[in-house]
Amino acid sequence: MTAPTDEQAYFDAVLAADQRIEPRDWMPDAYRANLIRQIAQHAHSEIIGMQPEANWLTRAPSLRRKAILLAKIQDEAGHGLYLYSAAETLGADRGELTEWLISGRQKYSSIFNYPTLNFADVGVIGWLVDGAAICNQVPLCRSSFGPYGRAMIRVCKEESFHQRQGYELLMTMMRGTDAQRHMVQEAVDRWWWPALMMFGPPDGDSPNTERSMRWRIKRHTNDELRQRFVDMSVPQAEALGVTLPDPELSWNDERGSHDFGEPDWAELSQVIAGNGACNAQRIEVRRAAHEGGAWVREAAAAFADKNKEMRP
Ligand code: FAQ
Secondary structure (H helix, E strand, O other): OOOOOOHHHHHHHHHHOOOOEOOOOOOOHHHHHHHHHHHHHHHHHHHHOHHHHHOOHHHOOOHHHHHHHHHHHHHHHHHHHHHHHHHHOOOOOHHHHHHHHHOOOOOOOHHHHOOOOOOHHHHHHHHHHHHHHHHHHOHHHHOOEHHHHHHHHHHHHHHHHHHHHHHHHHHHHHOOOHHHHHHHHHHHHHHHHHHHHOOOOOHHHOOOHHHHHHOOOOOOOHHHHHHHHHHHHHHHHHHHOOOOOOOOOEEEOOOOEEEOOOOOHHHHHHHHHHHOOOHHHHHHHHHHHHHHOHHHHHHHHHHHHHHHHHOO
8 A cells, every 4th residue: 555645534544444553653643532432431341341350369269269269360461461552552641540540530341340259250250241342343353543453353262261251150059059040149149240231332422443443443333243242142141041130131033143131221320420339449459559568669660770870
């Protein structure tokens, strides 16, 4: 492709050809700001998302379950780091992003503001929360911004393992006692609707979707992905032997998809606004970890300075 002299025209041509914008390419300020917004929110979600499952690390019922859970939580930390790195290629400052998370200026996913009340929650988070994350993130592998799309490829591979470990845990519990089956069903009842809310508000109330799709950052609308997730989850629930807590859920032959009930959008707004069950606790834990880690950052900076001085 010959590069047009006009930078905007070149940017438009790259998007029209479904190619990638790279960090050194010219890009509109609003494209850059929108990417930083989404990538930072995504990174914060991965980091805050470690907390609900970490609640069960010390009480995992076997060494095997503990090792799996530990590996999964460590993966989430890694995802956060790839994503902060991707945001840095756009000129964002990682320290500033963390400050913005802690001060409430930037958001993170609503889903991580719900409590994990029993061990089946670990399985249900893997199955439904990581399942929803995969559904949302596989199309992001084709995001127009190179570093984001490439980070997503690796993240999605790891999310697949997370989803499977959750499903396998639930299968095991469903083959167990009545009490275990009850725990699984009770956890599904609590997580189903919040999982549907992960895809964001309905399309009519989603201010960012139109522009993000035009810029090929997002490839599908919130409602399209929510529908895909419902269609994917119904047969999985049947195979598991659990009931999804939606009396309106039914197959629609004409549409070739499931009809389903309306999530409680007022609840989503409340959780996003900081009023969910665990918002305050999640931010407090993150703040304490950040402050507790100050000495590591200082030591790393001092070490880097020392190395610079010693270089010939
Ligand atoms: N929670 O105009 P839209 C994971 C905000 S997966 C909180 O539709 P957009 C893996 C939105 O930011 C979870 N806020 O926005 C894991 C916007 O506010 P703003 C993270 C939400 O960007 C699993 C406003 O509402 N995944 O962590 C939510 O076009 C297990 C209006 O919304 C990602 O972040 C919500 N649910 O679409 C980790 C994926 N929904 O910024 C540990 C990448 C919307 O204008 C354990 N992100 N908002 O002030 C995306 O795909 C998109 O950003 C959406 C939202 C789909 C989340």
